[in-house]
Amino acid sequence: MYHSIKARIYPTEKQTEKLSQFFGCARWWWNYALNQTTTTYAETGKGLSREGLNALLPQLKKELPWLGECHSQILQSVTLNLSKSFINFFEKRAKFPNFKSKNGKQSIQYPQGTKFVDNLIYLPKLGWVKIKLCRSIEGQVKTVTISKNTSDQYFAAILTEQEREYPIPSSQGNTLGIDLGITDFCITSTGSKYPNPRHLKKHFGNLKRKQRKLSRKEKGSNSRKRARKLVARIHQRITNSRQDFLHKLSHKLVNENQVIVVEDLAVKNMVKNHCLAKAISDCGWSSFVEMLNYKCERSGKIFVKVDRFFPSSKTCSNCYYRVSTLPLDVRNWTCLSCGTKHDRDINAAANLKAEGLRLLALGTSATAEGGEVRPTRGRKTSVRHSPASSEAPTIPFAVGGG
Ligand SMILES: [Zn+2]
Numbered sequence: 001m002y003h004s005i006k007a008r009i010y011p012t013e014k015q016t017e018k019l020s021q022f023f024g025c026a027r028w029w030w031n032y033a034l035n036q037t038t039t040t041y042a043e044t045g046k047g048l049s050r051e052g053l054n055a056l057l058p059q060l061k062k063e064l065p066w067l068g069e070c071h072s073q074i075l076q077s078v079t080l081n082l083s084k085s086f087i088n089f090f091e092k093r094a095k096f097p098n099f100k101s102k103n104g105k106q107s108i109q110y111p112q113g114t115k116f117v118d119n120l121i122y123l124p125k126l127g128w129v130k131i132k133l134c135r136s137i138e139g140q141v142k143t144v145t146i147s148k149n150t151s152d153q154y155f156a157a158i159l160t161e162q163e164r165e166y167p168i169p170s171s172q173g174n175t176l177g178i179d180l181g182i183t184d185f186c187i188t189s190t191g192s193k194y195p196n197p198r199h200l201k202k203h204f205g206n207l208k209r210k211q212r213k214l215s216r217k218e219k220g221s222n223s224r225k226r227a228r229k230l231v232a233r234i235h236q237r238i239t240n241s242r243q244d245f246l247h248k249l250s251h252k253l254v255n256e257n258q259v260i261v262v263e264d265l266a267v268k269n270m271v272k273n274h275c276l277a278k279a280i281s282d283c284g285w286s287s288f289v290e291m292l293n294y295k296c297e298r299s300g301k302i303f304v305k306v307d308r309f310f311p312s313s314k315t316c317s318n319c320y321y322r323v324s325t326l327p328l329d330v331r332n333w334t335c336l337s338c339g340t341k342h343d344r345d346i347n348a349a350a351n352l353k354a355e356g357l358r359l360l361a362l363g364t365s366a367t368a369e370g371g372e373v374r375p376t377r378g379r380k381t382s383v384r385h386s387p388a389s390s391e392a393p394t395i396p397f398a399v400g401g402g
């Protein structure tokens with residue numbers, strides 16, 4: 001299984017200079033390669049492959065000696081990431097890759113050659129850099145990504161691969177349906193509501209003031225640079241406290257339950273089309289769902305995403321009667337069929353839970369049948385599914401209850 005650790009690093013002044021040079025090279029190569037690919041595509045109808053792009057590097061290094069000072073693997077990682085971006089674009093998972101600016105977040109990636117000793121990390125062509133690791137690194141290091149945020153802080157993201165497999169998931173235990181909202185960040189099928197901390201609102205006045213100051217500064221001046229740093233720092237603070245909130249809440253919910261059911265929101269589309277765009281992108285639903293997903297995976301729990309067209313709000317969770325309309329401002333409603341009084345969001349969460357369990361029942365029975373009827377390679381015992389619950393850790397269910 002893969003695991004990623006992010007730790008702050010503290011390069012010396014000299015290393016900082018070198019790093020900004022590396023960032024510059026990586027950024028230049030990204031923009032150059034992106035431009036090459038798009039112009040080649042416009043001329044010939046075909047893009048450039050990763051190998052095709054990498055083949056340009058030796059000649060470029062002759063023409064531009066400063067490019068040669070950057071570790072070659074950093075540049076090759078850029079090519080790899082660019083190809084991945086194009087694949088994601090063509091498979092409709094992401095937007096068309098953008099040119100990189102020197103004002104945004106900077107990063108470079110080392111695929112190999114890094115080492116760790118005590119509180120130091122070795123980076124090729126840079127040397128030993130102080131690192132603040134909160135836990136030890138287990139398994140094999142796959143890549144190390146060094147980044148600098150707009151507040152001039154440096155980080156190393158270390159991706160490792162461990163021999164250990166993910167625990168086999170079991171659905172025995174509590175199931176929780178989660179509805180995501182704006183007034184309340186998350187509403188559960190057990191009736192708990194977790195209010196949105198509204199990070200942006202709290203910092204909003206401050207941010208606006210600092211942004212106004214920034215806009216009055218002359219372009220290219222030193223005071224503009226300083227003002228931009230101050231704005232970046234507030235953005236940073238907002239991001240940090242939001243991430244902290246999301247981590248704590250997702251940890252708690254995964255810890256207390258065995259199955260987590262959420263709605264597939266296609267948040268991106270909502271943000272594009274909706275007047276609530278700011279509130280939605282501020283509250284970070286998509287990273288929350290992502291956290292729930294990987295935390296479930298790591299602890300042998302089940303994460304279920306329900307189709308976003310499932311009418312979770314408009315269906316009565318008691319008798320399944322469906323109302324034709326339910327405007328967004330209606331927070332409470334009474335079922336016309338059975339008379340149950342509903343809180344809009346808790347009812348939606350309850351429906352999600354039921355739908356998740358239904359999907360899960362279909363899914364598990366199909367897997368079990370598949371294992372029974374298709375014993376390949378003549379070794380029946382090795383392919384037969386054993387009941388998942390007997391192999392999964394038993395402690396969580398004992399604590400969680402039924
Ligand atoms: Zn009803």
